[in-house]
Amino acid sequence: MQVVSTHSHLLGNAADMDKIAESGMFSQIWLLGLHTGSKIFFNNGCYHPAAEEEMLELSRRFPGFYLPFKWVDFNGGPDQIDRAVEQGFAGFKGIKPKRPYDDDRHLEIYERINQYKTCMIFHTGHVSTPSFSNRLPEEGYEALNMSPSTLLKIVKFFPDITVVAAHCGVPWQNEVISTCFRGSSNFYMDISGGEFSPVLTDFICKNANLPAVLPDGKTGILADKLLYGMDAFLGHPQLHEDIRGELHKVLNWAADIEKSNFVWKDHLANIFSGNAARVLKYNSLVK
Numbered sequence: 596m597q598v599v600s601t602h603s604h605l606l607g608n609a610a611d612m613d614k615i616a617e618s619g620m621f622s623q624i625w626l627l628g629l630h631t632g633s634k635i636f637f638n639n640g641c642y643h644p645a646a647e648e649e650m651l652e653l654s655r656r657f658p659g660f661y662l663p664f665k666w667v668d669f670n671g672g673p674d675q676i677d678r679a680v681e682q683g684f685a686g687f688k689g690i691k692p693k694r695p696y697d698d699d700r701h702l703e704i705y706e707r708i709n710q711y712k713t714c715m716i717f718h719t720g721h722v723s724t725p726s727f728s729n730r731l732p733e734e735g736y737e738a739l740n741m742s743p744s745t746l747l748k749i750v751k752f753f754p755d756i757t758v759v760a761a762h763c764g765v766p767w768q769n770e771v772i773s774t775c776f777r778g779s780s781n782f783y784m785d786i787s788g789g790e791f792s793p794v795l796t797d798f799i800c801k802n803a804n805l806p807a808v809l810p811d812g813k814t815g816i817l818a819d820k821l822l823y824g825m826d827a828f829l830g831h832p833q834l835h836e837d838i839r840g841e842l843h844k845v846l847n848w849a850a851d852i853e854k855s856n857f858v859w860k861d862h863l864a865n866i867f868s869g870n871a872a873r874v875l876k877y878n879s880l881v882k
């Protein structure tokens with residue numbers, strides 16, 4: 596089964612990225628930008644997300660495999676969108692706004708993204724919160740500012756933005772399957788970040804067969820609006836082995852679904868790669 600990770604991140608000074616690209620684990624990886632001042636702790640070390648130029652350079656080295664998504668500075672203006680398009684970003688990532696995503700002061704940014712007919716992935720639900728001393732004053736850590744319901748106005752006002760609610764809004768995942776979202780052809784969800792934990796596994800299995808509207812106006816099911824993503828940090832060799840193990844578990848889960856009586860089991864390939872291809876089809880920045 597082909598696997599596209601629509602939700603991954605790149606560490607600064609990344610190593611062994613050629614090995615990931617050549618490993619056969621993924622057919623494509625979307626790299627979502629984060630504030631480079633963020634601190635990421637693991638393996639008794641402190642790391643930072645890659646700078647934008649490092650993401651862009653990697654995408655140039657492996658065209659079509661690594662797709663870079665620019666972190667949106669909600670405190671900035673819409674001109675950042677123009678610069679990102681000129682640099683070669685494939686889309687945008689929103690996370691940790693000081694105000695709710697749908698605050699009117701953000702609308703100029705979305706209006707500019709809408710002009711380019713591209714994709715924006717929004718972190719929804721609970722968010723990792725640093726210690727008081729490690730917080731970034733320009734970022735917000737209030738989960739309610741990132742609830743799925745804050746995306747509705749964006750989805751409706753800007754139909755040429757493909758909006759993706761990352762992590763299915765846990766713990767408010769029921770918001771993403773409300774009636775208002777079922778009628779929105781430009782709305783998707785990604786199942787990432789411990790994505791096959793019991794909570795999201797249960798969510799997918801219970802709701803994957805609900806009706807949904809696809810971009811071409813045809814009627815589909817919720818399984819055709821789900822994007823798989825391994826919310827992992829790439830660029831550290833030891834982490835890459837952990838990713839291989841996690842992917843093995845996820846594919847075992849998929850194999851069990853294929854043997855089940857679930858009506859939507861034939862849509863698994865869409866979750867893992869087909870839906871990502873559909874999103875890119877409607878993304879004017881991806882050639």
